[in-house]
Amino acid sequence: MCDLRRLLRAKILLPILILAPLVMGCEDPSNVGLGLIGESGGEPVRITIPASDLPPDISPPVTSNVRSSAGFIVGPSTTLAGTVADPLFGTIDTKAYIDVALPSTASTSFRSGTITSVSLILVPNYVYGDTMATTSLIVSEMDAAWPDADLTADTTLAPGSEVARFDYVYRDTTLVIALPEEWYAARSSVLLSSNIATEFHGFELSTSGPSAVVGFNGTSAIFRISTTTGTGDLVLSKIFTHVSRHDDANIPAGRAVIQDGVGESVALSFEFDEDSLRGAAVSRAVVELFVDQEAMDQVPANFVRPTPPQFDFVGVRADGTSRVLRSSLVGAGVIRFVSTTAVPGEFTILRTIQRAATGNPEFDEYRVRINSAQAAISSILVFDPEAVESTPQAILTVTLGSF
């Protein structure tokens, strides 16, 4: 130590010795002092945030579709006809509109003959209501062209002229509707014309009284014209379903309806930006709506009430635009939306809630609606935020901030 001169001569040794503490160090972290860091002790916790009630939203879905060369690929391929009187959800009327066209590959030899029969061949793929009741199925001819553009279910078209009316009881087999001779005889020039797509405007299908709403597969439907020289099978060129609801539902207090076709969704508000979540990191989020299964199970004999296949949890911004944040099936009396792994830039339920908890909420409200890839009027009854129990909630697994 005394021979500092030699150390100085070394030039390098002294700086190394002096700087040695910079690279020295050890760390043995434990939970010592954790009680000082945060009120919660810093442990992950589950927080349940109840939803607040908002007025229900009714946004009728688009129920029209135009066939492409490959069929009804995007959008609904089913069209509905009939009336259902649900003791719980009330009466819903539907009318199916279909138009026809010759496929480009079809033979046209039948045009040179005389029409011997015309029929509509429809394949049912959906039913809602009393499957044993008899009703009158009415086939009307559309007198004017109707729009190709996206039509929402509440769009009303000018009524057609009645062509035929007959008794109908739902069966899950192909329905063949033979149109009367006087009708096709009067329109043979139009039906055999190569311009049938523009000169003929299709049919309206409706019923005269409540029994069931039946869905028909637009892709497999056929408008068949038989002549003395052959048969022409015309496919549907476009479809549309009109839906209207009567004001006779019997919804118990504290319940909310999620209904397809009509487009009724449950609108909810969650206080994801409340003070208790300030600075919290959200690791998992589950949003739950509980189904009033007891009320749903009470149906008359022979009555079929289809369960909606899938639900969407949707974030709605102040300007009305929205994004689907998560989709879910219904199971065991609950509609549950569970957060998934976050992907950069992707809107997810977890990212959405995290942004709100960080003080940057993107959405003003949230809606739960039926994922309506197909036209349907399926409904479900859930407990709303005013219910005594089983109210909608979000369960968050979070690590709270230290301040």
Place this chain on the structure above:
Amino acid sequence: MIRTVYNLNRQVFAVVSMLSAVLVAVAPQASAQSRSDGSVYSRYGLGDRHNFHSSQANAMGVLGTGLHGPAYLNTANPATYADQVFARFTAGIDFLGFRSEDVDGQTSISSGGHIGAIQLGFPLIARKLGFAASISPYTTSGYHAQLGGTLEAEGSEPPTDFEVNYEGDGGLQEAVVGFGYQVTDKLAVGVSASAIWGIIEFGQRTEYARSTDYLLSTEQFTSTRMSGFSGSLGAAFRSPRLVGESDAFTVGAAFSLPVHLSATRTNQVTQGLVLIDTVGSTIEGDLTLPLRLQAGLSYTPSPKWLILADGLFEPWGGFESDYPLLGYEPGQEDAFNSRLRAGAGVQYIPSPRDPFASTLKRTAYRFGLFVDQSYVRPVPDYDLKTYGASTGLSIPTVVPGTYLDLSGQIGFRGESETDLVRDLLYKFSITLNFGERWFLQRRLR
């Protein structure tokens, strides 16, 4: 003789140059890397408060407010800048360690090295007018705590194991430039301006065992960047031959203005430690640090002995911040405690004026005691105090005015009751005080 002095100076210059270069090189890395090597108490407020003004005072447990002499550059009181003979460059490195114990007897240990103060000073008029500048830590925050456990099943939610790591890092630095002027033989005054800036970061990383349940690991990160300016006034009054022929008594005081800090806080939450999805927010705000009052005295009964005592007062009860801090909510009054510090120490040099005495006899031996009441209150109405002792050596080199100072501190803070922890803190410092006559023409000796 001329050649010898020239060679020695060249050697010392080489060492100092290398040391400076390495310090400059490692400083960014040292400040950028995680320094979670302190006590959990540094999580409160703006972190642990520091006062380093000279290695001499540091080894004696005091600030040095009443220490007035040319042997050391002392930034505790700008009035002392007046009394300089050598141009001085001081750089130090600290090795700081903590052993924390809680009420259950559990312990955690952390330690690490830090760059200490860097000081530069020189006389404009020898022993009349002097300039000094320094950079030193103002506060530091550094800790690492870890918690493991199981989140129990609840309703439809499955149980899962977790581990949470809490880490703090960063602190404020203070840069000071000032002038001291010897008004009369006995009275010196000084003024200095300071800039305070820095970043304090807190992180909280939560990891789950069952990632298959879509339980994303998360990291919460808060970074607060602050900067502001302040100024200080100081005075020192020295009275030689107070009792005997060779004694001297000095009393000094310094006052620093409150500091207004402009700040930007970034709150960031990262979801997923692999698949990164980060959301965050940035908030502008202000903080106001309290004024600082220091007073001290020193007594030199003979050149062999130096006795020092001083105190510090910072009224943190009036601290204001737009941001919440641990232990403080915006608008809260008296959330923090007044900081009080008192220390006293003694220095002994066996042969202070004999250049031919052995190194051991020319070495200064120092010892001191101090008590420091922190400005933070980890629990209501609790005064967090540190009781400590300091000791050190100042080894003279062959270059007049250049010393290698070694010092150590040991202290206790808090107590292991309820949520509190008791810290055993220890610190070892190496400081090179390089002195050289600048602006003077070399003459034959």
